[in-house]
Amino acid sequence: MKCRVCRGPAVIDLPRHNANFCPEHFLAFTRRQVVRAIEDFEMIAPGDRVLVAVSGGKDSLALWDLLLEHGYAADGLHLGLGIGDYSDQSTRCARAFADDRGATLLEIDLRADRGFDVPTAAAATGRPPCSACGLSKRHLFDEAARDGGYDVVATGHNLDDEAAVLFGNTLTWNTEYLGRQVPALPARHGFARKVKPLVRLTERETAAWCVLRRIDYQVEECPLAAGNRHLGYKEVLNTLEARSPGTKAAFYLGFLDRAVARFRSDIASDSDGGLQTCNRCGSATTNETCAFCSVVERARAHQPVPVSAPRRRR
Amino acid sequence: MKCRVCRGPAVIDLPRHNANFCPEHFLAFTRRQVVRAIEDFEMIAPGDRVLVAVSGGKDSLALWDLLLEHGYAADGLHLGLGIGDYSDQSTRCARAFADDRGATLLEIDLRADRGFDVPTAAAATGRPPCSACGLSKRHLFDEAARDGGYDVVATGHNLDDEAAVLFGNTLTWNTEYLGRQVPALPARHGFARKVKPLVRLTERETAAWCVLRRIDYQVEECPLAAGNRHLGYKEVLNTLEARSPGTKAAFYLGFLDRAVARFRSDIASDSDGGLQTCNRCGSATTNETCAFCSVVERARAHQPVPVSAPRRRR
Numbered sequence: 119m120k121c122r123v124c125r126g127p128a129v130i131d132l133p134r135h136n137a138n139f140c141p142e143h144f145l146a147f148t149r150r151q152v153v154r155a156i157e158d159f160e161m162i163a164p165g166d167r168v169l170v171a172v173s174g175g176k177d178s179l180a181l182w183d184l185l186l187e188h189g190y191a192a193d194g195l196h197l198g199l200g201i202g203d204y205s206d207q208s209t210r211c212a213r214a215f216a217d218d219r220g221a222t223l224l225e226i227d228l229r230a231d232r233g234f235d236v237p238t239a240a241a242a243t244g245r246p247p248c249s250a251c252g253l254s255k256r257h258l259f260d261e262a263a264r265d266g267g268y269d270v271v272a273t274g275h276n277l278d279d280e281a282a283v284l285f286g287n288t289l290t291w292n293t294e295y296l297g298r299q300v301p302a303l304p305a306r307h308g309f310a311r312k313v314k315p316l317v318r319l320t321e322r323e324t325a326a327w328c329v330l331r332r333i334d335y336q337v338e339e340c341p342l343a344a345g346n347r348h349l350g351y352k353e354v355l356n357t358l359e360a361r362s363p364g365t366k367a368a369f370y371l372g373f374l375d376r377a378v379a380r381f382r383s384d385i386a387s388d389s390d391g392g393l394q395t396c397n398r399c400g401s402a403t404t405n406e407t408c409a410f411c412s413v414v415e416r417a418r419a420h421q422p423v424p425v426s427a428p429r430r431r432r
Numbered sequence: 433m434k435c436r437v438c439r440g441p442a443v444i445d446l447p448r449h450n451a452n453f454c455p456e457h458f459l460a461f462t463r464r465q466v467v468r469a470i471e472d473f474e475m476i477a478p479g480d481r482v483l484v485a486v487s488g489g490k491d492s493l494a495l496w497d498l499l500l501e502h503g504y505a506a507d508g509l510h511l512g513l514g515i516g517d518y519s520d521q522s523t524r525c526a527r528a529f530a531d532d533r534g535a536t537l538l539e540i541d542l543r544a545d546r547g548f549d550v551p552t553a554a555a556a557t558g559r560p561p562c563s564a565c566g567l568s569k570r571h572l573f574d575e576a577a578r579d580g581g582y583d584v585v586a587t588g589h590n591l592d593d594e595a596a597v598l599f600g601n602t603l604t605w606n607t608e609y610l611g612r613q614v615p616a617l618p619a620r621h622g623f624a625r626k627v628k629p630l631v632r633l634t635e636r637e638t639a640a641w642c643v644l645r646r647i648d649y650q651v652e653e654c655p656l657a658a659g660n661r662h663l664g665y666k667e668v669l670n671t672l673e674a675r676s677p678g679t680k681a682a683f684y685l686g687f688l689d690r691a692v693a694r695f696r697s698d699i700a701s702d703s704d705g706g707l708q709t710c711n712r713c714g715s716a717t718t719n720e721t722c723a724f725c726s727v728v729e730r731a732r733a734h735q736p737v738p739v740s741a742p743r744r745r746r
Binding site: 288289290291347350354357358361362365368369372373376 | 602603604605661664668671672675676679682683686687690
């Protein structure tokens with residue numbers, strides 16, 4: 119197996135590109151995909167301060183590494199979610215990376231700093247854990263970006279993640295979400311811009327980036343995510359991909375190409391969607407109290423839930 | 433398990449409708465779905481002469497039965513495809529139904545009447561068998577409708593068939609096909625109108641119709657279709673359906689609801705797409721010689737291919 123570029127020994131094959139790469143040229147390929155996503159969707163402007171959502175997994179650490187390598191002013195923010203050993207190990211990986219690069223890692227521990235954790239919030243509100251977790255992350259990253267004066271929040275969502283979301287929204291013809299599923303949301307209502315620079319890379323590719331760059335990442339999946347609907351969609355897409363390599367990328371990148379055109383026409387003509395201000399935290403919200411503050415209130419009043427017996431839902 | 437309508441003993445459960453039905457009310461449900469499809473897409477007008485494409489399988493016999501029951505002037509046309517025992521048994525089922533109902537069944541035997549068969553046409557042209565077969569069917573049904581003065585050609589495509597096609601076109605963002613995937617194509621260029629009255633029924637439902645109506649149908653799948661891409665899409669949709677009942681119908685019927693609106697606006701404004709006349713058979717075509725005449729010419733020059741060793745492709 120030889121590198122498509124230099125004919126040296128290849129270490130990875132990418133069937134969707136019908137190509138094999140040596141370490142050097144795989145890293146170059148990866149950088150090009152990230153640069154292209156950033157440029158296509160005007161994700162980061164010169165001089166922007168970037169806050170990277172750092173879980174400690176392969177995607178977020180690869181993202182942070184790539185942004186630092188490109189010279190962006192990128193700090194990390196890691197949330198301690200309170201999901202037992204999984205969270206502890208994730209935090210260790212995030213800190214080790216920051217120490218190694220001499221980068222700034224902000225941290226918020228949900229239980230110590232905010233009086234709740236993800237398992238308890240899910241149990242207290244009856245939400246699936248992934249819903250309570252995503253809600254908390256969005257809120258706390260927005261808040262930290264606002265308080266810290268960051269222009270952009272960058273997350274490590276990859277092609278597999280976005281393809282699964284797109285697949286779910288397509289199956290239900292959720293055309294409103296389909297129209298909004300772009301990897302860059304402009305700043306508005308006091309929220310920083312939100313960008314996903316890894317959308318052109320699969321999770322296999324972000325893992326390979328970490329391995330080749332000797333980045334130690336949390337390899338376990340979150341134990342609370344088992345049975346999550348999106349994992350089911352990922353499985354189905356992987357089945358299709360195995361039968362016909364390139365299917366997944368053609369599905370998502372075909373959508374993304376169309377989204378670029380739409381993005382360019384949309385950024386000029388944006389309305390505020392009738393938002394008001396949360397009466398607890400001051401965030402923009404469609405209700406009197408934002409969803410995060412409502413969840414936190416209920417979770418704080420609830421007994422902590424041990425992670426050894428998480429509630430699982432499909 | 434009780435019938436939703438009469439509380440009598442149910443014989444079938446329809447998870448997507450969250451309902452069970454006794455034989456009488458299942459048949460009534462089935463009729464309503466067909467009437468709704470016919471009305472939504474103006475498939476058959478009073479006095480229309482209908483030619484039903486009758487393979488001898490559950491879908492085509494259920495369709496013919498339903499149309500006759502509703503009082504439509506519906507004759508059948510059965511093609512002898514030359515696929516060994518599979519074709520022989522299919523022909524027996526088609527004839528038995530016609531005899532039982534005293535209905536008119538036209539027949540064309542590809543080998544005896546046209547000098548080729550499906551396996552040979554596939555081998556001679558390098559096309560997958562399903563491609564050579566579909567092409568031949570479309571051509572011969574169009575021709576028979578024109579020669580016999582039929583207004584409409586009706587085919588037994590069901591919800592599973594259409595959902596699989598839609599799924600494939602969505603995965604590749606084949607937006608041109610997506611836009612045209614309506615279950616009724618208006619008459620034009622000398623072609624009769626083409627309609628699919630069973631698109632609101634799953635294949636499990638058309639099979640149940642035949643069982644309850646004591647219609648003997650060909651239960652085998654075509655041996656040449658193994659590995660066909662659409663069967664793969666059906667499997668994937670069935671996996672999703674098993675995890676979350678209603679997914680498949682929501683996907684296809686959600687599309688269909690949007691297609692009804694589009695259908696109404698499209699039927700008025702139709703262009704001819706730059707067609708000319710085939711120099712062999714006189715059909716409308718985009719080339720000098722139509723695809724069917726090209727395939728037949730090559731197949732007739734080729735040694736017949738025994739079905740015991742069909743060419744299989746994925």
